[in-house]
Amino acid sequence: MNAKKAAAKSTKKPTRSPLLRALYIIIVVLFAVFATGLGVVYYFVYDIPDPTFDQPPRETSFVLDANGETIAQLHAEQNRVTVPLSAIPTHLVDGVIVMEDIRFYSHFGVSPRDLIRAAYLTLTRQDFQGASTITQQVARNYILSDQSVTIRRKVQEIYVALRLERKYSKTEILEIYLNEIFLGGSAHGFQAAAQQYFGKNVGDLTLAESSLLVGILPSPNAWRPRAADMAPARRRQGIVLAQLLRHGRITEAERDAALAAPINLVTPRTQPGETALAMYFVDHVITQAEDILVEQRGMNRAEASKMIHTEGLTIKTTLNLELQRAAERAALEIFTQENGILQRQQREARNDPNPEIRKLAAETSGFTWSNAHGLQPQVSMLVIEPSTGFIRAWVGGRDMIGRFGRDRVAKEQRQPGSAIKPLLVYGPPLAAGRITAASTIDDAPVRIPTDDPNEPWFVPRNFDFNTFWGHTSVRTGMARSYNVMAVRLFHSFGIRNSIDWAKRLGITSFVEQGRSHDRVPATALGGITRGFTLFEQVRAYNVFNNRGILVEPSAILSISTREGAVLYTAPSPEKRVVVSEQLAWLMTDILRGTLENRDGVTGTGFFGLRGGAMGRFPGEAAGKTGTTTNNMDAVFMGYTPDFTAGVWIGHDDRTTGIPTLIDGQLARRATVPALEAAPTNETPEERLQRLLRADPFVRGAFPSTGNNAVGSGFATAIFGRTMSLFTRNAPAAQLAQFPREWYEEYGVFGPPRRLGFVRARFSAISGKYPSSLTPAEDIRSDWFIAGTEPRPENPCDMHVLVKICVESGQLATDFCPPHTVVQQLRVRRDPYVVLLDGSGNQLHPADRARQVPFEDCTVHSPPSGNESPSGGN
Structure with missing residues (x-):
C-alpha cells in the first residue's frame, strides 16, 4: 500500500510557486506593454523625415477686410536675422540656459528627470505638462509641423530631439534656437528682437536688456516691453537676474546695476513691404488670432505666432476698408490742412519762450501758430457696427506705425471726462424711473461730502x-454738459448704484477698493482712477444704438489654411439685453441734442460735427463730448444709424493739453522761427510781414469770430469728418436714419407707439405739470415713458407769488411800508453754498433774479418800544 502511494507521489507533476507565477505574468505583461509601446512609438514617428536645419519654405499669410481685399501681408522672415552664437553676449546665452534648460550641456536631448516630473504633474493634475529642453523646443518649433498639444506630438518631439543631438553639436542646436525663438511682434530670434525693441544689434545688448528679453520668452506678446507699461517685462527681468545670480553667472553688483539701468525702447515701425493702412488693427488681429489658435488648437503663443507668420493663413476680418481710409484720413487732416502740426491758440502764446510769439499774440487779433518742434498729440478711434459688434475701423495713432506699438484703443486707459455722464450719471436714474428728460436739477453751488x-x-x-x-x-x-447738476444727481441717486448700472453696459475698469477708488463724487465728471479704454466705452455706448442690447466687439470672421481648410469661423455674436429699448430710444433722443442747435440750446458737439470746416456731417448722429482737466484728454463718444464710434485725442506723456477749436474750423498755420531782434517802432503788421519774408513756411495769423469749442471739438470733428468722407457721395436725404421704425410713424425722429411714449407739457423750472402760475416762457414739451409724464394732480410748486420789498429786494415783512411792497412771481429754490471768484465776488446761479429771496427785509426793522407794525398783510 505504501509502495503504491509512493509510486503515485513520484509520478505527480511538481507545482509552481505563486511567486514564480506572478513573475511570469509580470514579464509577459511588461513585454506586451513594451511591444505595444514600441508599436505606438513607431506609428507616431515612422513618417518623420531626417531632421535638418535647412530652412523650410515659409508661406505669406494674408489679412483681409470684410470684402476680401488685402489689408496686410505677414512675412515672418522679414524680421528674422541669423547671427552666429559667437555674436551673442554670454550673459544672454547664460540667461537662456538658466531659465529654459539648466542641464542643456549634460543631457542627450531630453531630461529624464524633467520627463518624470512632467508625467507626475500630468497624472495628478489631469493636465498635460511640458518638460521641453532647448533641443525639444527646436524640434517642436523648427522641425515639426503639427503644433497641437498631444501625447503623439510629445513623442515625436522627443524622437526628433534625440536625432538632433546625434546629428548636430550643442553649439549648432543652441545657435538655431537663439535665432528662431519667437520674441513678440514679428521678431523671431534675439537679433531681430534687439533691433525691434532697442534699435541695436544683439551683440550690443546690455545685461539689463538681455535679461529683459530672456524674461519674456514664455509669453512674448503678453510680457513684451511697452513704453506705456514696462511693469510686466521688468518683473520678468528680475526673475532672470535672480536665476543668473543663483547659478553664479553674475554678481550681486551686476544684478543691482541691471535692475537700476534704464530701458530705452525705440519706436516700432512697419516692416519692409507692409502697407501702413490699418496696421494698428492688424496688430489687434494678430493678437486675437493667437488667442483663437491657443484656445482651439492647444498651441502655445510662440507656436501660434509662427503658424500665423509662416504657414500661409488667410485671416478674414470685419474691417471696412473704405471706412478705415476715411478714418485715417480724418485723423491726419483734422489738425492742419498741410503739415499735421497742431494749431496753438492766442491765449497759449502768452507764455511762449519766443518773444516774437508773445508780441504777435498780444498785438494781433485771433493769432494762431504752430510749433513743429513741440510735442504733437495722438489720436485713436474705434468704429463698430451696432447689431453685430463687428469692428469696421480702428485707428491707433496719427503715425499709423503699428507693429505692436501702443494700443490706444483696447488697452490704454484714459479719463473719459464728461463722456461718462450718459453711462454713469443720467442713465441709471433714467432707467430706474427716478428722473425723466424733463426733470430739473438746480445747477447752483454745492458742497458734496x-x-x-x-x-x-x-x-x-x-x-x-x-x-x-x-x-x-x-x-x-x-x-x-453742466457739471454741477451732474454731481448733484450722481450723489443723490447713489454712487454705488450708478457704478453697478454702468458695469452692466460693459464698463469694467472701475476701481472700487483700496485707498484710491472711484466711489467719489468726482467720478461723475470722468475723474476715473485708472481711466477707461476706448474699447469699453464704445461697447457701452453701442447699447444705446442697439436697442438696449450689449454685444462684444469682434475683429475676425474666419481663419483658413493655404489649402482652404477652415480653422476657425466666428460664432454668431452673443447678445444680451441690458437696458430697455425705451431707455435706448430716450437716451438717443437726448444725445442727438448735444450735436444740434435747437430750442435755443447749442450742444457741446455742434461746432465740431455740424459747423466746422472739417466735419459738416449732415446725417443723423447722437453722442457726447468729454474733456478732462487742463484739456489733457479730449473725447467724443457717439453714433450714427450705421456705426458706433469713439475718438480720443491726447498726448502719450499725459502732460500737455489739447488746444481749443476756433469756430469748429482750423486756422492756417503760422510757424515762427527764432529771429534777430526786431526793429524799433515796428507795428504788428510789419512784424508779421517780416516773419513771412524770413520763413517760407509761415502762413500768417488770421482773426477769429470768437466762438470757441473745447478740445473735444477736435474729437467730434474727426468723427464728423470720417462720416462725411465715408458718405460723401450720398445726398443728405438718403443718409441712414436710426432704426426706421423710429421714424415711420411721425415722418421725423420719434418713438414708435409700441414703446409707450407720450408727449406732454412740463414746467422748465420744476419738471412737473405746469400750474396756473407757470408763465408761458417756462412751459416746454418732451417725450415721456408712459406713466412718468407730469400729471395735473401734481402741478409745479416752484412758481409762487411772494411779496417783495422793493427797497431791500428781500421778502417783505409786516414792518415794510405798504408803498415798498410789491407782489411778484418768483421761483422757490433750496439754499445753496455761496462761493467766491478770484476777486472775492460772490457767485450765484444765473437765474438768481427770479428766485424767492432767502432773507426777510433788513432795511425795515421792527419799531422801537411796543408799537405795532406799520402795516402790510
Whole structure:
C-alpha cells in the first residue's frame, strides 16, 4: 500500500510557486506593454523625415477686410536675422540656459528627470505638462509641423530631439534656437528682437536688456516691453537676474546695476513691404488670432505666432476698408490742412519762450501758430457696427506705425471726462424711473461730502468755472454738459448704484477698493482712477444704438489654411439685453441734442460735427463730448444709424493739453522761427510781414469770430469728418436714419407707439405739470415713458407769488411800508453754498433774479418800544 502511494507521489507533476507565477505574468505583461509601446512609438514617428536645419519654405499669410481685399501681408522672415552664437553676449546665452534648460550641456536631448516630473504633474493634475529642453523646443518649433498639444506630438518631439543631438553639436542646436525663438511682434530670434525693441544689434545688448528679453520668452506678446507699461517685462527681468545670480553667472553688483539701468525702447515701425493702412488693427488681429489658435488648437503663443507668420493663413476680418481710409484720413487732416502740426491758440502764446510769439499774440487779433518742434498729440478711434459688434475701423495713432506699438484703443486707459455722464450719471436714474428728460436739477453751488478726511468736501464747478446755470432740465444739462447738476444727481441717486448700472453696459475698469477708488463724487465728471479704454466705452455706448442690447466687439470672421481648410469661423455674436429699448430710444433722443442747435440750446458737439470746416456731417448722429482737466484728454463718444464710434485725442506723456477749436474750423498755420531782434517802432503788421519774408513756411495769423469749442471739438470733428468722407457721395436725404421704425410713424425722429411714449407739457423750472402760475416762457414739451409724464394732480410748486420789498429786494415783512411792497412771481429754490471768484465776488446761479429771496427785509426793522407794525398783510 505504501509502495503504491509512493509510486503515485513520484509520478505527480511538481507545482509552481505563486511567486514564480506572478513573475511570469509580470514579464509577459511588461513585454506586451513594451511591444505595444514600441508599436505606438513607431506609428507616431515612422513618417518623420531626417531632421535638418535647412530652412523650410515659409508661406505669406494674408489679412483681409470684410470684402476680401488685402489689408496686410505677414512675412515672418522679414524680421528674422541669423547671427552666429559667437555674436551673442554670454550673459544672454547664460540667461537662456538658466531659465529654459539648466542641464542643456549634460543631457542627450531630453531630461529624464524633467520627463518624470512632467508625467507626475500630468497624472495628478489631469493636465498635460511640458518638460521641453532647448533641443525639444527646436524640434517642436523648427522641425515639426503639427503644433497641437498631444501625447503623439510629445513623442515625436522627443524622437526628433534625440536625432538632433546625434546629428548636430550643442553649439549648432543652441545657435538655431537663439535665432528662431519667437520674441513678440514679428521678431523671431534675439537679433531681430534687439533691433525691434532697442534699435541695436544683439551683440550690443546690455545685461539689463538681455535679461529683459530672456524674461519674456514664455509669453512674448503678453510680457513684451511697452513704453506705456514696462511693469510686466521688468518683473520678468528680475526673475532672470535672480536665476543668473543663483547659478553664479553674475554678481550681486551686476544684478543691482541691471535692475537700476534704464530701458530705452525705440519706436516700432512697419516692416519692409507692409502697407501702413490699418496696421494698428492688424496688430489687434494678430493678437486675437493667437488667442483663437491657443484656445482651439492647444498651441502655445510662440507656436501660434509662427503658424500665423509662416504657414500661409488667410485671416478674414470685419474691417471696412473704405471706412478705415476715411478714418485715417480724418485723423491726419483734422489738425492742419498741410503739415499735421497742431494749431496753438492766442491765449497759449502768452507764455511762449519766443518773444516774437508773445508780441504777435498780444498785438494781433485771433493769432494762431504752430510749433513743429513741440510735442504733437495722438489720436485713436474705434468704429463698430451696432447689431453685430463687428469692428469696421480702428485707428491707433496719427503715425499709423503699428507693429505692436501702443494700443490706444483696447488697452490704454484714459479719463473719459464728461463722456461718462450718459453711462454713469443720467442713465441709471433714467432707467430706474427716478428722473425723466424733463426733470430739473438746480445747477447752483454745492458742497458734496466725501470720505476723505483731508478733503471732506467736493465742490464741483462748470467748465466756465464761475458760472452756475440754475434750474436746468436733464435734456439741456446733458446737451450743455453742466457739471454741477451732474454731481448733484450722481450723489443723490447713489454712487454705488450708478457704478453697478454702468458695469452692466460693459464698463469694467472701475476701481472700487483700496485707498484710491472711484466711489467719489468726482467720478461723475470722468475723474476715473485708472481711466477707461476706448474699447469699453464704445461697447457701452453701442447699447444705446442697439436697442438696449450689449454685444462684444469682434475683429475676425474666419481663419483658413493655404489649402482652404477652415480653422476657425466666428460664432454668431452673443447678445444680451441690458437696458430697455425705451431707455435706448430716450437716451438717443437726448444725445442727438448735444450735436444740434435747437430750442435755443447749442450742444457741446455742434461746432465740431455740424459747423466746422472739417466735419459738416449732415446725417443723423447722437453722442457726447468729454474733456478732462487742463484739456489733457479730449473725447467724443457717439453714433450714427450705421456705426458706433469713439475718438480720443491726447498726448502719450499725459502732460500737455489739447488746444481749443476756433469756430469748429482750423486756422492756417503760422510757424515762427527764432529771429534777430526786431526793429524799433515796428507795428504788428510789419512784424508779421517780416516773419513771412524770413520763413517760407509761415502762413500768417488770421482773426477769429470768437466762438470757441473745447478740445473735444477736435474729437467730434474727426468723427464728423470720417462720416462725411465715408458718405460723401450720398445726398443728405438718403443718409441712414436710426432704426426706421423710429421714424415711420411721425415722418421725423420719434418713438414708435409700441414703446409707450407720450408727449406732454412740463414746467422748465420744476419738471412737473405746469400750474396756473407757470408763465408761458417756462412751459416746454418732451417725450415721456408712459406713466412718468407730469400729471395735473401734481402741478409745479416752484412758481409762487411772494411779496417783495422793493427797497431791500428781500421778502417783505409786516414792518415794510405798504408803498415798498410789491407782489411778484418768483421761483422757490433750496439754499445753496455761496462761493467766491478770484476777486472775492460772490457767485450765484444765473437765474438768481427770479428766485424767492432767502432773507426777510433788513432795511425795515421792527419799531422801537411796543408799537405795532406799520402795516402790510
